[in-house]
Amino acid sequence: MDPKLGRMASSLLASLLLLEGAMFSPSSPPAGLLEKVFRYIDLHQNEFVQTLKEWVVVESDSVQPLPRLRQELFRMMALAADKLRCLGASVDSVDSGVQQLPNGQTLPIPPIILAELGSDPKKPTVCFYGHLDVQPARQEDGWLTDPYTLTEVDGKLYGRGATDNKGPVLAWINAVSTFRSLEEDLPVNIKFVIEGMEEAGSVGLEELVRKEKDRFFSRVDYIVISDNLWLSQRKPALTYGTRGNSYFTVEVKCRDQDFHSGTFGGILNEPMADLVALLGSLVDSSGHILIPGIYDQVAPVTEEERKMYKAIDLDLEEYRNSSQVKRFLFDTKEEILMHLWRYPSLSIHGIEGAFDEPGAKTVIPGQVTGKFSIRLVPHMNMSVVEKQVKQHLEYTFSKRNSSNQMAVSMTLGLQPWIANIKDNQYLAAKRAITTVFGTEPDMIRDGSTIPIARIFQDIIQKSVMMLPLGAVDDGEHSQNEKINRWNYIEGSKLFAAFFLEMAKLHY
Ligand SMILES: *[C@@H]1O[C@H](CO)[C@@H](O)[C@H](O)[C@H]1NC(C)=O
Ligand SMILES: *[C@@H]1O[C@H](CO)[C@@H](O)[C@H](O)[C@H]1NC(C)=O
Ligand SMILES: *[C@@H]1O[C@H](CO)[C@@H](O)[C@H](O)[C@H]1NC(C)=O
Ligand SMILES: [Zn+2]
Numbered sequence: 269m270d271p272k273l274g275r276m277a278s279s280l281l282a283s284l285l286l287l288e289g290a291m292f293s294p295s296s297p298p299a300g301l302l303e304k305v306f307r308y309i310d311l312h313q314n315e316f317v318q319t320l321k322e323w324v325v326v327e328s329d330s331v332q333p334l335p336r337l338r339q340e341l342f343r344m345m346a347l348a349a350d351k352l353r354c355l356g357a358s359v360d361s362v363d364s365g366v367q368q369l370p371n372g373q374t375l376p377i378p379p380i381i382l383a384e385l386g387s388d389p390k391k392p393t394v395c396f397y398g399h400l401d402v403q404p405a406r407q408e409d410g411w412l413t414d415p416y417t418l419t420e421v422d423g424k425l426y427g428r429g430a431t432d433n434k435g436p437v438l439a440w441i442n443a444v445s446t447f448r449s450l451e452e453d454l455p456v457n458i459k460f461v462i463e464g465m466e467e468a469g470s471v472g473l474e475e476l477v478r479k480e481k482d483r484f485f486s487r488v489d490y491i492v493i494s495d496n497l498w499l500s501q502r503k504p505a506l507t508y509g510t511r512g513n514s515y516f517t518v519e520v521k522c523r524d525q526d527f528h529s530g531t532f533g534g535i536l537n538e539p540m541a542d543l544v545a546l547l548g549s550l551v552d553s554s555g556h557i558l559i560p561g562i563y564d565q566v567a568p569v570t571e572e573e574r575k576m577y578k579a580i581d582l583d584l585e586e587y588r589n590s591s592q593v594k595r596f597l598f599d600t601k602e603e604i605l606m607h608l609w610r611y612p613s614l615s616i617h618g619i620e621g622a623f624d625e626p627g628a629k630t631v632i633p634g635q636v637t638g639k640f641s642i643r644l645v646p647h648m649n650m651s652v653v654e655k656q657v658k659q660h661l662e663y664t665f666s667k668r669n670s671s672n673q674m675a676v677s678m679t680l681g682l683q684p685w686i687a688n689i690k691d692n693q694y695l696a697a698k699r700a701i702t703t704v705f706g707t708e709p710d711m712i713r714d715g716s717t718i719p720i721a722r723i724f725q726d727i728i729q730k731s732v733m734m735l736p737l738g739a740v741d742d743g744e745h746s747q748n749e750k751i752n753r754w755n756y757i758e759g760s761k762l763f764a765a766f767f768l769e770m771a772k773l774h775y
Contacts, residue, residue: 330401378464399466455771507734
């Protein structure tokens with residue numbers, strides 16, 4: 269520990285002890301560790317906010333491939349590495365090589381931080397994943413404050429990266445540093461994986477996790493990710509699943525060149541007509557996917573699941589209003605959430621080669637490519653889905669007796685992720701949430717695809733949990749991103765309480 273920081277910590281500790289003495293008469297029972305930790309976090313919340321401010325000021329944008337921003341990213345990772353060293357962690361900043369840009373240039377990839385604190389074989393080892401890069405932000409895009417100056421308005425801390433993901437990473441660090449400052453034993457061994465390329469597709473991360481599987485990750489028991497949001501503004505959540513995605517293209521071709529409808533219209537099987545029929549055969553107007561067999565492997569809904577969906581806090585009217593949609597395909601909260609999270613969906617995205625400019629042009633495209641994707645859920649098998657889609661399109665196409673050629677391919681396949689919510693860390697997190705927030709969490713999933721959870725689960729083969737801290741209206745990736753002071757500070761307490769619950773449950 270930096271000697272100056274050491275002095276600061278001990279003087280803080282002294283003032284805390286004084287305060288405790290003042291607050292408790294001799295006859296009160298000694299405050300428990302948890303109360304002590306919570307009080308410390310409350311008393312030091314302005315310092316925690318100040319550190320977040322120092323992190324938000326770094327323009328660690330990984331999306332725009334500019335050398336200046338890349339330098340900022342390196343600076344950000346160095347700041348985090350220093351912070352972790354001050355906590356007493358052993359820190360390895362792993363060089364991750366270079367990023368190849370489409371224009372042929374290369375940019376250095378910021379190091380991935382692998383850090384660890386404690387290696388007591390009697391304690392569980394919890395590995396925390398987070399990222400410190402951010403999406404681009406410019407005040408001209410509609411920010412009310414400078415995106416890189418953390419600004420507090422009505423308890424909301426506005427700034428790029430405040431909720432995604434600098435705030436949650438610091439909340440974890442705040443929890444650890446509280447035990448350190450109080451000179452209390454950490455209840456768990458902790459490992460950190462912190463990257464700086466998440467918003468650019470986590471370049472180099474999967475490779476590193478594979479490489480470190482039997483070294484850094486060998487003693488990891490649990491993996492925690494805090495990189496998503498609650499479903500509500502006030503009620504905390506635990507996330508136990510995400511959908512996968514398989515992306516398809518279907519090409520219909522007559523010839524390379526386009527035709528004029530005055531000279532060829534009436535004597536051709538038009539590729540666009542074939543494609544529209546093919547795309548039209550995929551899903552009906554109630555959202556039901558028409559590909560035979562596609563629902564066969566979808567996990568049946570259990571009674572326990574029904575109860576979980578019922579307990580979720582979602583104001584459907586507000587959700588509808590804020591989405592600016594007149595009517596959804598379903599009327600109840602349960603049906604809507606289930607169709608977003610635990611049933612597959614098929615979406616049609618676009619047609620390459622189509623005439624899509626304003627005005628009227630009498631072209632017959634000679635070749636068109638339709639694009640659609642299916643969000644996958646447990647226990648759909650991607651190679652089975654691929655086969656079913658191809659068979660269905662081939663059958664539909666053959667019925668048209670078209671002289672054109674059709675080619676279907678699956679261009680991307682990402683597996684869904686689902687966790688066992690009976691696992692110890694889910695139980696510990698539920699207890700910690702109930703202690704800090706006085707309510708059980710919403711048990712939620714995410715309808716989109718977040719590959720990192722599945723990657724950790726597949727490679728390390730340990731329980732993965734998403735434990736979000738941010739509220740639904742935090743606006744990650746958007747203008748005026750924020751984290752509420754309340755979420756940040758109570759979130760720091762939540763992690764501390766989680767460590768204590770983990771230690772109690774682990775055997
Ligand atoms: C939704 O919008 C309607 C019509 O604009 C309004 O009457 C209603 O109060 C809104 N409900 C919520 C929960 O915001
Ligand atoms: C998916 O299905 C294929 C073909 O039926 C099978 O070989 C494969 O083992 C299945 N994969 C999983 C993960 O079940
Ligand atoms: C399909 O088209 C061929 C000519 O390309 C024609 O001979 C045949 O009768 C058609 N079959 C059907 C079922 O329309
Ligand atoms: Zn994020």
